[in-house]
Structure formats: structure tokens, C-alpha cells
Amino acid sequence: MAFAIALERKPESDPAFLFRCEHIITGALRRAAAERVRVIEIDGWFGARWCGFAGTRDGQDVLDLERLRMPPFAFKRVRGERTFARRDRELIERRGGRLHPRARRSGIATLTTDGRDRLFAWYSGGSARQDRAALMVYEMPYEHEHRAWYCGFVRKDGAWHVSETLGIDHPEIEALEHRYHGALELTPPDHNWMPGPPLRAVFDRAYAAWFAEQPALARHLAERLLVELPGQPAALWMLAHAQLGFRKVAASAQALRSIGKLAHVQGRVFVAKAWAQYHGEIGDWRSEEACLREVVQLRPEDMDEWLALAFLLVRQRRLDEAIAILRHATTLPGEPEVAHAHLGFYLRSLGRFDEAIVECEATLAIHPRYRLPARVLRDIRLLGIERSALRAVPDRADPVPDRPDIEGEWMPSPSVWPRYVSARDAADQGDRALARHRVEEILSDDPLQPAARCLWAELCIEMDVDDDVPKWLAALAPLASLPEERERLALLWCDYHEARGDEPAREPYLREFTRTHPDTTPAWIILGGNLARQGKHEEALAIHRHAATLEGDVAEALLNAGLVLRGLGRLEEAEQELVRSLAIDPSVELTQLALRDVRAVLAERKADRSQ
Structure with a gap:
């Protein structure tokens, strides 16, 4: 599986244009080391004037490239919204709620995030019926550091060429498209490791639930797989992870032992990493290290696996060994700036300041906005260290602590x-x-x-x-x-x-957050969960319904409202809220399961009344 997003192939979209967008957006995601990216399809071409455009105020256009706002696209132009999140060496589609509201409010709208959203991309839909298209990206790596850029494309002889840019140049686009794509590929699974269709879909649901921190659902689906396919390796692997989510380390170890010997390299890597996580949970660092060393033997060219081993050695205070591994990691394919940055950080910890400066500069030469090396250089200055190498380095101190x-x-x-x-x-x-x-x-x-x-x-x-x-x-x-x-x-x-576990004591602080952040969903959703755990279901319901009127993850607010109504026995209302949530984001497994459950109970009640 390639480390690249996959945009939806629609009949009205040209796959050649989508292919370029996928590579450029993936490159931006990797360069920014962002956790996830929000991708929005806009009907038709849009011009460079949209880059940084925030709407109108007092009859005047507002253009602000310093503090990015929500692009005020009409809702009817928003053809789809998707969220892709990083998970180890792959990208997984995640629920992200709706970014653009159905009814745009007057004035300037805030580009709402929940702390994980740092990259946003808008691209032209309907490219098959037009000879021009556009891609616009907003990068927000830190609260006070924003960047917007735009690429216009034209189709000539069946190929799409960059015709116009704003905030970015052609060499940078080429670097994003080629240098950052394809460096992190996984060996395709075979039938000795993964279940075949149609049960592969069940495993994918279990994996998505585990990734969404829903261990109960992941365990249920893994157990369902094992009923159909006793001893299936991937299902046992998933069951082991789900059991760890409940801190059931013995049950996790039992599932891993049941996997047996695997011939396929990918399966062996996954199992070794699962054993490493198990040993980490019980505090057995030596066994965890042995598992990670097995992983790097199986994947010697995988920089991420070497980094995991280095970080474990750091936790054991074996910094010299960790530094040697990090130096090796800088020579491998992938993202060398990550290895250089941590190498500089740990060299600084050992007082090897000249070497630390060299590594930080190597990082910043690749990724000028990387925060960790800027912090290391700032710390060295504040420590009062005088080094000739440092005096030659421009002051890149991070403006945001x-x-x-x-x-x-x-x-x-x-x-x-x-x-x-x-x-x-x-x-x-x-x-x-x-x-x-x-x-x-x-x-x-x-x-x-x-x-x-x-x-x-x-x-x-x-x-x-x-x-x-x-x-x-x-x-x-x-x-x-x-x-x-x-x-x-x-x-x-x-x-x-x-x-x-003192939810009543948390409540006043959460209420204060809703007063200081009144216009976005996260603070209200957290408060609603707090009230529900206290048994204040009616008030929690009102909070979630209010959150659904704000900007942000409206689908999650409606889901929570539906779950509260389900607990109160108000099934018809619960069904309505869950249907509304799925209309916004139909990919959320928990919403689908909750809706099926509510409808099953309603059907049972109807059958009971008819008897």
C-alpha cells in the first residue's frame, strides 16, 4: 500500500488530474509531518483570488495570508469532504466531520480545527468536462504560523500542466510531487497473512475501530473473524491489540502466541511489533528491544523502524547507542530530516553542542519550518554557549514556545x-x-x-x-x-x-472552555461527554445539539446526541440524529452500528405491538 491519499474517482473527474493532486497533497502532508489532512472537492475551476480570501466585510473583500480563514465557497459547490490520517506507514481515511457549513454565515468564518488539523486542501471537481482546474492548500503547522498556496492547471494533449502559481513555485511543486511520494511503501499482503474477501472487509472495519480508539468494537470484530476463520493470523493480531486496549496483557500474549510461524515478511513484522508493544506495556524493555531489533532485520531499509529502536534506547538512557542508530537512519530512504532533528536533540542533551548544531542545520536545510531543531538552537543560545558554528547560524528561534x-x-x-x-x-x-x-x-x-x-x-x-x-x-x-x-x-x-475519575470537578473548567471557545464544536462535545458520564443526560443532549449548530465536527455532535437519546430510550429521536450524522459523514462505523441497533430495537417493538 503506497503512502498516498486516494481521491474519489468520479465519472466527471479526470483521473490524470486527480493523480497529480494526490501526489502533491501527499507530499505536503509528509513534508509538514502533519497527523492528518482535510481534502475538499469544489465543483469546477476556482481562481487564485480564493487563496487567502476570507469573505467580505463592510462591502470590501478580505484577503489575509497571515491569519487564514475559511474559504467562503457556497455550500452547493462543495462536492465532498474527506479526512486522511497517518498510521505508521500508511494513510487511512478517518471521519472528520464537515468543514464547510450547509448555510454559510455572514461575515468572516474561522477555519476551525481540533488541534490535529494542520493541513487543508481544496481541488477542482468535474475536471473531465473542463480544460482547467485548481488545487489550493493551507498549511497551519503552528497556531501563529500559516501558509497558503495555489496551483492552476490547464489540460493540453491529455496531460495537465501547471499554468499559474501563488505562494509556491514550480521547483517546490515538483519536489512535493516526486521527492516525497512513494518512499514509504508496504509489501502487499498475501493470503497467508490477511483474510481474503469478503472477510477482509470485516478486518478493515476492526482495524479502523482500533485506530479510532474503540477497542471494544475492534475486539468484537476480531472475535467474529476468528469464528469464521479459526487461527487467522491477522485476526489474532488485531485481537491482541484490542486486548491491550483493555490492559489485558495476558490475553494479548495468548493471542500472539496462537499466531504461530509465518512465512510472509509483512506478517512477521506486524507480529514482532505487536510483541514489542506487549513487552512495552508490561515494562520489559529488554524484550521490547529484542523484538524491535528483529523488525529492523526484516526491514533494514525502513527508517521508521530504526527510529523506534533508537527511541527505546533513549528511554533506557543508552544515548550513545541511540545516536549511532539515528546516524544510520539519516542514510535511509524516507524522511531524513526526522532522524537529523532527533539526533541534534539528543546530542544537545549530551552537551555535544557543535555536533547538535550541524544536525539541526541539516534538518532545517530540508525542512525550514521544522520546530524541534529551531527549539534546540534556541536552547543552546539561552544556555549561553558560544560556538563558532552557532554564531554562523541565522537565528531560527521558534516564535511560538x-x-x-x-x-x-x-x-x-x-x-x-x-x-x-x-x-x-x-x-x-x-x-x-x-x-x-x-x-x-x-x-x-x-x-x-x-x-x-x-x-x-x-x-x-x-x-x-x-x-x-x-x-x-x-x-x-x-x-x-x-x-x-x-x-x-x-x-x-x-x-x-x-x-x-472526578467528572463533577472537571465540569466547571469544561464550562469555562465553552465560554472562551464558544463558536466551535470540540469544547462543547467534551462538556457533553462529561455531563453524560455524570448521568446528566438531558443537559448532555442539549449541549450536543447545540454543538451541532456550530462549525467543526457536526457529525460527531449528532452521533453523541443519538447515543444519549438511545440511552434514554427515545429511539425515534435517536434514529433521526444518527441519520443526520451519517448524511454528513457516512463513513463512521460507530454511527452505522448505532443506527442498526436503534432500528433493530424499533423493529422488535413494532413486532411486539402487532402480536
């Missing part, structure tokens, strides 16, 4: 910064106990240092150690003067209460 807890007044002072970096490095390398110890050293000298307090509270919550976290968070409140500082503090309170 990588953690909200060090913005504004909360930024550590230059005297504290080296120790804060050391603590953060330990946390990033998975050594939370060491990170907590280093933060406590900072707090022993400056008990009120806000960034250190935030990091300390975060570590305690992750480690499930109380240690007066509420008292420390309360002491931070008077120091939170900026809105982003207050929001960061509220998020920590939410994390604290969630870790303890």
Missing part, C-alpha cells in the same frame, strides 16, 4: 533556563522520575517559578502521584495574568481531575 506553560511572564529566567531544559529533556526522554527530581531542584531555589511548577504538576499527574498537586496549582492562580496562562492552568486542573 513549544509548551504553553512557558509563555509570557512564565518563561524561566536565563539563570534558571539551563536546569529547566535539563528537566524538560528528561521528561521528553520518558524519564519522568528524573525530570521531577530536576524540577524539584529548581523549586528549592525558586518555589514560585511558574514554568517549573507547571511541569512538576504535569509530571505528578502523569505518574499518578498526588503530593499536594491541588495546593501547588492553586498557588499558581495569582501568577496567571495572561489568557493563555489561565487556560494552561485550567487544562492542568482538568488533567488532574480526569486522572482521578
Whole structure:
């Protein structure tokens, strides 16, 4: 399976144009290291004036390339919306809700994201009946860093050629289309590993459920497969992953042991990686390492597998070995900037600053917007290190700090910064106990240092150690003067209460988020789930229905409303909400299952009444 999106082949669309769009969009996704991309089909050609166009205000067109807004396409021109998400070495279509509202509101619309959406693409539908078409891409890698670009195409002698550009040039388009496509391909599965049709569709549903963090559905479908095909390797593999989702490590190991010996390389790789995950869950790092070393032997040219091994060695504090593996990874096909970036990060941790600078520059030469190397260079400067190599490097310091807890007044002072970096490095390398110890050293000298307090509270919550976290968070409140500082503090309170299963205590913070983010669905959907878990079903229903009127994941809001109504026994209303959700996004398995369940119960009730 190639690492590339697959646009829908419609009779009115020219496959040659779709092919170019697929490669360019996939290249942009890989270059941005984005988690997912939203792709929207627009009926017919659209011009370069749409790039950055946000609508009209007081009778004047608004064009803003600094702060991108929702392109105000009429709803009747929106022919389809799809979301593709990265999963290891492949792209999987995911539910993403509707981006463009059915009825466009007046004024300027915000381009709503839920934190994962960082790449958006609009392309021309109906290219078979026209000789011109367009592709427009919005890149939003960070909150305050946006980029928009546009490509116009014309068809000549059956081929599509770039005729017009805005915000991008021909060499960059060519690099996206060719350099980034096809470097991550999987060996096609054979029948010794995957089930054949029609049961392959059941496995695909189970895989999608596991990817959507629905282990119960994934386990149910895997068990259904095993009833039809006892001992089927891929079904056992899926069952093992689903059991891990319930922390049933013994059941997971039993499923993996049942797979037996496989001849196919892909199956052996998948099983070895599953065993690695199992050993990681139980804390057996040595066995996890053995499994990952087996994986790199089976896939010696796969950079991602070498990176996974390097990161495991880092968690064991075997940095020298990890660095050697990362150096090897930079020579492999794929995304060498990722290996260079982490190599620079860990060299900085060892105090090998000259080498770190070289690796960071190698990263930025490939990917100038990569955040990690910019942060490493900034840290080296703040540490006061003077190196000739560093003086020759332009200041690429990231304008947006990588953690909200060090913005504004909360930024550590230059005297504290080296120790804060050391603590953060330990946390990033998975050594939370060491990170907590280093933060406590900072707090022993400056008990009120806000960034250190935030990091300390975060570590305690992750480690499930109380240690007066509420008292420390309360002491931070008077120091939170900026809105982003207050929001960061509220998020920590939410994390604290969630870790303890205290939904009533989370509620006031979630309500505050709906007040500060009133126009988008995520805050309201999370609040609705919180209320439903407290048994406040009527209020949760009202919240989800309100969320369905906003911009964002309307399909998820309607799905949640349908599930609440199903729990209340109001099946006719539940059916209506679920049908509305599927009309927006028909690909969501959970919505399909819920609707079938509701209709089955309604049919049973009708049959009972007729008797």
C-alpha cells in the first residue's frame, strides 16, 4: 500500500488530474509531518483570488495570508469532504466531520480545527468536462504560523500542466510531487497473512475501530473473524491489540502466541511489533528491544523502524547507542530530516553542542519550518554557549514556545533556563522520575517559578502521584495574568481531575472552555461527554445539539446526541440524529452500528405491538 491519499474517482473527474493532486497533497502532508489532512472537492475551476480570501466585510473583500480563514465557497459547490490520517506507514481515511457549513454565515468564518488539523486542501471537481482546474492548500503547522498556496492547471494533449502559481513555485511543486511520494511503501499482503474477501472487509472495519480508539468494537470484530476463520493470523493480531486496549496483557500474549510461524515478511513484522508493544506495556524493555531489533532485520531499509529502536534506547538512557542508530537512519530512504532533528536533540542533551548544531542545520536545510531543531538552537543560545558554528547560524528561534506553560511572564529566567531544559529533556526522554527530581531542584531555589511548577504538576499527574498537586496549582492562580496562562492552568486542573475519575470537578473548567471557545464544536462535545458520564443526560443532549449548530465536527455532535437519546430510550429521536450524522459523514462505523441497533430495537417493538 503506497503512502498516498486516494481521491474519489468520479465519472466527471479526470483521473490524470486527480493523480497529480494526490501526489502533491501527499507530499505536503509528509513534508509538514502533519497527523492528518482535510481534502475538499469544489465543483469546477476556482481562481487564485480564493487563496487567502476570507469573505467580505463592510462591502470590501478580505484577503489575509497571515491569519487564514475559511474559504467562503457556497455550500452547493462543495462536492465532498474527506479526512486522511497517518498510521505508521500508511494513510487511512478517518471521519472528520464537515468543514464547510450547509448555510454559510455572514461575515468572516474561522477555519476551525481540533488541534490535529494542520493541513487543508481544496481541488477542482468535474475536471473531465473542463480544460482547467485548481488545487489550493493551507498549511497551519503552528497556531501563529500559516501558509497558503495555489496551483492552476490547464489540460493540453491529455496531460495537465501547471499554468499559474501563488505562494509556491514550480521547483517546490515538483519536489512535493516526486521527492516525497512513494518512499514509504508496504509489501502487499498475501493470503497467508490477511483474510481474503469478503472477510477482509470485516478486518478493515476492526482495524479502523482500533485506530479510532474503540477497542471494544475492534475486539468484537476480531472475535467474529476468528469464528469464521479459526487461527487467522491477522485476526489474532488485531485481537491482541484490542486486548491491550483493555490492559489485558495476558490475553494479548495468548493471542500472539496462537499466531504461530509465518512465512510472509509483512506478517512477521506486524507480529514482532505487536510483541514489542506487549513487552512495552508490561515494562520489559529488554524484550521490547529484542523484538524491535528483529523488525529492523526484516526491514533494514525502513527508517521508521530504526527510529523506534533508537527511541527505546533513549528511554533506557543508552544515548550513545541511540545516536549511532539515528546516524544510520539519516542514510535511509524516507524522511531524513526526522532522524537529523532527533539526533541534534539528543546530542544537545549530551552537551555535544557543535555536533547538535550541524544536525539541526541539516534538518532545517530540508525542512525550514521544522520546530524541534529551531527549539534546540534556541536552547543552546539561552544556555549561553558560544560556538563558532552557532554564531554562523541565522537565528531560527521558534516564535511560538513549544509548551504553553512557558509563555509570557512564565518563561524561566536565563539563570534558571539551563536546569529547566535539563528537566524538560528528561521528561521528553520518558524519564519522568528524573525530570521531577530536576524540577524539584529548581523549586528549592525558586518555589514560585511558574514554568517549573507547571511541569512538576504535569509530571505528578502523569505518574499518578498526588503530593499536594491541588495546593501547588492553586498557588499558581495569582501568577496567571495572561489568557493563555489561565487556560494552561485550567487544562492542568482538568488533567488532574480526569486522572482521578472526578467528572463533577472537571465540569466547571469544561464550562469555562465553552465560554472562551464558544463558536466551535470540540469544547462543547467534551462538556457533553462529561455531563453524560455524570448521568446528566438531558443537559448532555442539549449541549450536543447545540454543538451541532456550530462549525467543526457536526457529525460527531449528532452521533453523541443519538447515543444519549438511545440511552434514554427515545429511539425515534435517536434514529433521526444518527441519520443526520451519517448524511454528513457516512463513513463512521460507530454511527452505522448505532443506527442498526436503534432500528433493530424499533423493529422488535413494532413486532411486539402487532402480536
